[in-house]
Structure formats: C-alpha cells, structure tokens
Amino acid sequence: MNLQINQDQINETYELKLTGEVDAYTAPKLKEVMLPLTETKGNIVIVDLSGIEYMDSTGLGIFVGALKSSKANSSSLKLRGMTERVKRIFEITGLTEVMDIESGVKGEAL
Amino acid sequence: MRTASDYIEMKVPAKPDYVGVVRLTISGLANRMGFAFDEIEDIKIAVSEAVTNVVNHAYTDTDEDKGQVRIGCNIYDDRMEITVVDQGKSFDVESISKNLGPVDGKSVDQLHEGGLGLFLIDTLMDKVEISSEAGVVVMMTKYLHRDEVEEHVDRISPAPSQ
Numbered sequence: 001m002n003l004q005i006n007q008d009q010i011n012e013t014y015e016l017k018l019t020g021e022v023d024a025y026t027a028p029k030l031k032e033v034m035l036p037l038t039e040t041k042g043n044i045v046i047v048d049l050s051g052i053e054y055m056d057s058t059g060l061g062i063f064v065g066a067l068k069s070s071k072a073n074s075s076s077l078k079l080r081g082m083t084e085r086v087k088r089i090f091e092i093t094g095l096t097e098v099m100d101i102e103s104g105v106k107g108e109a110l
Numbered sequence: 111m112r113t114a115s116d117y118i119e120m121k122v123p124a125k126p127d128y129v130g131v132v133r134l135t136i137s138g139l140a141n142r143m144g145f146a147f148d149e150i151e152d153i154k155i156a157v158s159e160a161v162t163n164v165v166n167h168a169y170t171d172t173d174e175d176k177g178q179v180r181i182g183c184n185i186y187d188d189r190m191e192i193t194v195v196d197q198g199k200s201f202d203v204e205s206i207s208k209n210l211g212p213v214d215g216k217s218v219d220q221l222h223e224g225g226l227g228l229f230l231i232d233t234l235m236d237k238v239e240i241s242s243e244a245g246v247v248v249m250m251t252k253y254l255h256r257d258e259v260e261e262h263v264d265r266i267s268p269a270p271s272q
Binding site: 021023024054058085 | 126127129130133148151154155158159162165166226227229230233234
C-alpha cells in the first residue's frame with residue numbers, strides 16, 4: 001500500500017513513473033511532486049501509469065488539479081501507459097475527454 | 111432472497127492511513143465469496159470512496175482525535191452489502207446528488223478536484239443508498255453473477271496481491 005515515484009528529466013521534459021497505489025493516503029505525495037512541475041511555463045510533464053495497481057477518485061482529483069495548473073501556466077501534461085483498470089475510471093468519469101492520454105500503450109498487453 | 115448472512119465489522123480512525131487497510135480487508139472478503147477480478151476492483155474503489163469521504167468531510171479538526179469510521183459487511187449467498195457509517199456532521203445529500211455525474215461537456219475550468227467519489231460509488235455498485243440524518247450512512251450492494259463468470263477464470267491480469 002504505497003506509491004513510488006521515479007522522476008527523469010531531459011531539458012524541459014519531466015517523466016514521472018508511478019508504481020503502486022494512488023488513494024487518499026498516497027495522493028498528497030503525488031500532488032507534491034507533480035503540481036510544481038506543471039507550474040513552469042513550457043514544461044512537458046509525462047506521467048507513466050503502467051505501474052499503477054490501484055487508483056480512485058482522490059487520484060483523479062490530483063490529475064484534474066495538475067491539468068488545470070498546466071493550462072494556467074502554459075505547460076503540458078500527458079498521461080501514458082494506463083492499465084485497463086485505470087483507463088476505466090478515467091472513462092467512467094469522462095476525464096478521457098479532457099486529458100491528454102497517449103494511446104497505443106496498453107499496460108496489460110505485456 | 112436468503113436472509114442468513116455472515117457479518118463482519120471494522121472500526122478504524124478516520125485517517126487516510128487506514129483507507130488501504132479497509133480496502134484490502136473488503137477485497138479479501140469479496141475474493142472469498144467468488145467475485146470476479148473486475149468486480150473485486152469495483153468494490154475496492156467504492157469502499158475506498160465511501161471511507162475517504164468520511165476522512166475528508168465528516169469531522170472537523172477539533173474532534174479529529176475521536177473521529178472513527180465504521181464499516182459493516184453483510185455476506186449473503188448472492189450479494190455483498192457494505193455499510194460505511196460516520197458520526198460526523200452530515201451533508202445535504204440532495205444538493206450533492208444533483209451535482210453528481212461525469213465531466214461531460216465541462217471545460218477544464220469547470221472541473222472540480224473532488225466530487226467524483228459518490229458518482230463512482232453509484233456507477234460501480236449495483237445498489238446504493240445514502241442517508242444523512244445523524245452522520246452519514248452509505249449502504250452499497252454488489253451482486254454475485256455466478257452464471258456469467260466462472261469463479262476461477264484464468265485472467266491475464268496479475269492477482270491483486272498487495
């Protein structure tokens with residue numbers, strides 16, 4: 001029951017690779033790492049979700065917050081590597097329509 | 111509908127730290143009952159949402175120490191019934207229900223960072239009842255669909271072993 005965040009940076013492109021669970025307990029940690037990256041103009045923040053085993057609405061809320069921040073600060077936020085489970089809750093809540101989600105990478109097609 | 115059931119109850123502090131523990135316990139019970147992998151994942155999310163709501167809203171900072179969440183789980187032959195109860199301040203269910211729904215057609219500015227929890231519970235469970243007379247009670251039911259899914263279908267997805 002934990003969340004691990006690995007961060008890589010090349011120039012203005014930041015890649016966050018998440019492994020574990022995003023819930024009420026771990027979400028503050030994700031927010032703390034992700035939100036500041038979206039606050040710099042021109043930054044490209046790529047979040048790899050292929051290692052996420054569990055996510056609920058608290059996690060969705062963090063991504064909504066980061067998306068708003070990226071729009072306000074002219075940075076960009078991309079999500080990739082969603083497993084079918086994670087994709088499902090983005091779809092149910094309608095967030096697939098507003099988020100930049102890289103398709104073609106399916107977490108469960110290993 | 112059979113009435114005989116087993117009943118399991120937990121009481122945990124209303125803190126984020128314990129949401130995962132509740133989720134894993136309920137997941138274990140659902141697994142034992144023979145729910146399919148995807149159904150178990152749905153139940154895990156729904157229970158976490160209900161408990162997270164209590165953690166976030168039910169208690170004010172001043173009575174943080176005594177805040178507790180009670181999770182009751184009735185196990186029937188054909189269904190699992192989970193009740194999440196707090197004794198914190200109740201909220202106006204009607205006004206909240208009106209705002210439930212996916213983000214269809216909303217612009218990014220109109221999105222809220224919260225508020226998707228109850229919508230998810232409603233979508234993922236078969237039956238949901240909420241009462242808010244003294245504190246909030248969320249009761250949710252998931253039915254076993256034995257005819258449609260075999261109990262031990264071999265799935266590609268890894269077992270939920272946390």
